[in-house]
Amino acid sequence: MKSSIEPPDDPMRSPACFGDTRIPSELIQKWQGVVNLVADIVRVPASLIMKVEPPEIGVLVASESKGNPYEHGEKAALDTGLYCETVMSTKERLLVPNALVDEKWKCNPDIKLGMVSYLGFPITWPSGEVFGTICVLDTKENAYSELYERLLLQFRDVVEADLRVLCDFDARLAREARARIEGLQASERQLQEAVRLRDEFLSIASHELRTPIASLQLMVQALTRGVVSPTPEATLRAFGLAERQITRLTRLIEELLEVSRIQAGRLSFQFERLDLVALVREVVQRFEVESARVRSPLSFHSEQPVMGLWDRSKLEQVVTNILSNALKFGAGKPIEISVEEAPIGTGRIVVTDHGIGIPPECLPRIFERFERAVSAQAYGGLGLGLYIVRSIVEALGGTVRADSLLGSGSTFTVELPCNVGGPLP
Numbered sequence: 001m002k003s004s005i006e007p008p009d010d011p012m013r014s015p016a017c018f019g020d021t022r023i024p025s026e027l028i029q030k031w032q033g034v035v036n037l038v039a040d041i042v043r044v045p046a047s048l049i050m051k052v053e054p055p056e057i058g059v060l061v062a063s064e065s066k067g068n069p070y071e072h073g074e075k076a077a078l079d080t081g082l083y084c085e086t087v088m089s090t091k092e093r094l095l096v097p098n099a100l101v102d103e104k105w106k107c108n109p110d111i112k113l114g115m116v117s118y119l120g121f122p123i124t125w126p127s128g129e130v131f132g133t134i135c136v137l138d139t140k141e142n143a144y145s146e147l148y149e150r151l152l153l154q155f156r157d158v159v160e161a162d163l164r165v166l167c168d169f170d171a172r173l174a175r176e177a178r179a180r181i182e183g184l185q186a187s188e189r190q191l192q193e194a195v196r197l198r199d200e201f202l203s204i205a206s207h208e209l210r211t212p213i214a215s216l217q218l219m220v221q222a223l224t225r226g227v228v229s230p231t232p233e234a235t236l237r238a239f240g241l242a243e244r245q246i247t248r249l250t251r252l253i254e255e256l257l258e259v260s261r262i263q264a265g266r267l268s269f270q271f272e273r274l275d276l277v278a279l280v281r282e283v284v285q286r287f288e289v290e291s292a293r294v295r296s297p298l299s300f301h302s303e304q305p306v307m308g309l310w311d312r313s314k315l316e317q318v319v320t321n322i323l324s325n326a327l328k329f330g331a332g333k334p335i336e337i338s339v340e341e342a343p344i345g346t347g348r349i350v351v352t353d354h355g356i357g358i359p360p361e362c363l364p365r366i367f368e369r370f371e372r373a374v375s376a377q378a379y380g381g382l383g384l385g386l387y388i389v390r391s392i393v394e395a396l397g398g399t400v401r402a403d404s405l406l407g408s409g410s411t412f413t414v415e416l417p418c419n420v421g422g423p424l425p
Contacts, residue, residue, distance in 0.1 A: 023060075027162050031061045035134075038062035042148050044138045046070055046115065049123070049159065051132040057084060059328070067139070069113040072353075083118040084133045091122045091130065093149070096270075098141040101304065106209050110137065112194045117142035119149065126164045134159060160242045203290050262391045269311040269396070276306040276315070276347040277339045283319040284337055287327065295328040296353070298323075301338040306347045308418030314392050315416075321385040322351045322412050329410070331355035347416045354409035363402060 031049055039047035045067035051060040058075045062068055078085060083105070087094045096118040099105035108119070119142075120135030133157045136144070256261055284300050289297045327333045333354040342348050358366060367390040386402075393400045400418035 026084055035061050035063040039065040042136050044136045046137040049134050052130055053086055084108060087120045087122050087133045088130045094120050097143040114139045119144045121153055124155060126167050137302055176292055186190060267395050271309045274310050277302040279315055280319050280339050281317055287323050290327060294327055295332040296327055297334050299336050306339055306341045308347055318389050318392050321389050325385055326351055326353040329355045345418050349414040352411040357406040357408050358404035358410055359406055
């Protein structure tokens with residue numbers, strides 16, 4: 001694989017998404033961190049993100065690990081028996097522990113480079129078309145553990161989520177451009193705002209999404225360079241950190257996607273008969289591990305079911321964002337959650353923490369996009385969680401408010417009409 005391709009920092013078109021969609025250098029840089037981290041954790045010479053561009057497949061990103069024979073920008077013809085071709089054609093995981101003893105794989109081109117074992121997963125565009133693969137290769141027999149498979153699969157999900165964000169923004173730009181051509185006279189200022197919004201998202205996302213990856217890289221370096229002894233206990237702690245940071249990445253990307261839908265006016269709801277008490281209790285239970293980690297015990301109170309027609313996933317997102325906020329700023333103190341029907345026909349959720357509180361001058365703007373009441377350097381985050389909460393709650397005909405005393409904690413109250421989805425059956 002030695003023919004040339006444009007360097008990876010040159011944005012590349014993606015016809016599988018939209019005609020003018022390009023992969024920005026910010027994403028390429030972030031993916032570089034991903035493949036470097038994968039190679040370090042799995043301890044292999046090569047970790048790659050491949051991109052298909054018929055009639056060829058190219059190395060979009062290659063790990064900067066010792067012994068990696070693949071280089072940024074290499075291309076190879078399709079239909080030559082590469083491991084990645086099978087992954088893309090089947091859209092399924094491929095594991096080859098040792099190609100040298102496998103009749104199907106013993107003549108594949110990667111063996112000439114010394115790569116005898118392979119694990120890879122397909123990467124797809126939001127449309128379902130194949131983007132390429134994410135894979136690891138080794139010079140020796142390697143069956144790759146289930147833990148390594150899960151890790152590679154989670155990083156694949158991160159890459160696909162990035163592509164969804166990118167396509168959402170470009171779709172919005174494309175719609176506005178078409179509207180202008182069709183005579184809707186979209187102003188130049190509106191088009192510039194759409195571009196500015198995309199750049200703003202990518203700038204903030206680039207910083208926040210790199211932070212978990214940087215943390216993971218430091219952890220791996222500490223293990224691989226002997227700073228921390230690679231005992232089973234240390235390794236388990238390392239993978240625990242990896243799982244938390246990947247969860248954080250996933251949550252940040254989900255926030256970006258939801259805000260994109262909100263800005264485009266494309267929030268959709270699937271209403272069903274729900275018990276608000278049961279739904280909130282389930283979300284609270286999911287936070288038990290995180291609650292114990294930050295030493296902020298959660299207590300839940302409700303006297304009776306509160307039935308209504310609501311969208312389950314949207315309400316789970318509302319409760320998740322408010323609880324995440326309470327745990328982040330709760331200063332290791334108890335957090336109380338209650339649900340009741342008050343007044344009649346209205347479901348009320350109240351979350352109270354006893355943490356750092358919110359300055360009075362910040363209260364009016366904490367539900368705005370990218371707004372924070374504290375230093376972004378000290379607490380991180382995109383400043384989107386409460387904006388998403390307000391957008392969903394108001395779309396459901398409800399209200400959300402925050403009451404706070406600086407240094408003593410905050411209370412968030414959500415009120416939702418029980419029959420927003422129609423008359424109760």
